Amino acid sequence: MKNLLTTIVMMLFVLMGSQIYGQKIKPSESGYASVNGVKTYYEVYGEGRPVILLHGAFMTIDMNWGQIIPELSKNRKVIALELQGHGHTPYSDRKLVYPTLASDVEGVMDQLKIESADVVGYSFGGAIAYQFAIQSPKRLKNLVIISATYKNTGWLPEVNRTFKTMQPAMFDKSPLHDGYNAVAPDKTKWTKFLEQMMVSVKTPFDLGDSNIAKISAPVLIIAGDNDGLDKMELIKTYKLLGGDVSADLSPMPKSQLAIVPGQGHVSLMMQTATILSHLNNFLK
Known part of the structure; x- marks a missing residue:
């Protein structure tokens, strides 16, 4: 189990490096939206129909979307968020729960005067995207879920066992720690942030089959064939x-459902051309 945890962390580091050191462009706008007692950081790129990007756990905008944004923003208005405690968004003692985080997304939309948008979420951000679709259906045009589930039993048992054994010490003095220190408003909150996130990933959750079945917006699910999602549960989701x-x-x-062959949970996000192809074909 320890070796599996080490592999996951190292793959996150590789992903972070591949995104950060790829092509980067400056946002046309950035700032904070004060909502639910937290100042949520956002960046805006490009012009056109708005699309909102929600990153995975422990990540920042650059770590998750650094390769995607330059291409996607050529003909879309891209709004990328950093969720509670991540990146530029300050740590908060506020309970880290999906309904509140989805409400934060809506708060950013309010500040930017965006009535509705497409929403794309990866991993942890994908679960929040599902929650957003459930509680704010009128503000959603299209939904894209990348390697994510709306219930903890959507992961394979070995993945859930891995979540339960994660410890903050795994991330200390790592590239992820360096990335946090580079932008976090209070670097002393690193351990508290990790502890809060690990409580979240270890807590069972289920947004409800009936709620998923009520999503009226078109949904694109992108998954790696070996990304840790239980594919039998994924098919049930697609049926819903x-x-x-x-x-x-x-x-x-x-x-739509896209299964990308030969990909795990982390390596899937490195397939920039494939992800962009699926996004552009679906969102247009």
Whole structure:
């Protein structure tokens, strides 16, 4: 188990490096939205129909989306957030729960005067994106979920066992720690932030099959074939969204499922061209 944890952490470091040292552009706007007692940091790129990006656990905008933003913003208005305690967004003792984090997303939209948008979430950000779709359906155009689930049982048992054994010490003096120190408003909150996040990832959650089935917006699910998601549960999710039909005998469903071969949870986000191809084809 220890070796598995080490592998996961090292893969996160590789992902962070591949994104940070890739092509970077400056945001046209950045700032904070005060909502629910927290100042949530955001960056805006490009012009066009808005799309909101929600990063994975322990990550920042650059770590998760550094390769995606330059291309996506060529014909879209991209709004990237840093969630509670991540990156530029200050640590808060506020309980880290999905409904509140999804409400933070809506608060950023309010400040930027965005009535509705497409929402893209990876991993931890994908769970928040599901929550946003459930509680703010009128503000959602299209939903893209990358390697994420709306319930902890959507992960394979070995992944959940790994979550339970994660400890803050694994991340100390790591590139992720360096990335945090580079932008965090209070670097002394590093351990508190990690402890808070680990409570979150270790806590069982289920947003509800019935709530997923009520999502009216088109949904694109992108997953690696070996990304830690239970594929039987993933198919059930796709069925709840109206998929897994014979499109030769009935109408093509508005939602889509893309399984990328030969990819794990972290390596999937390194497939920039593949992710962009699926995003652009679906969102247009």
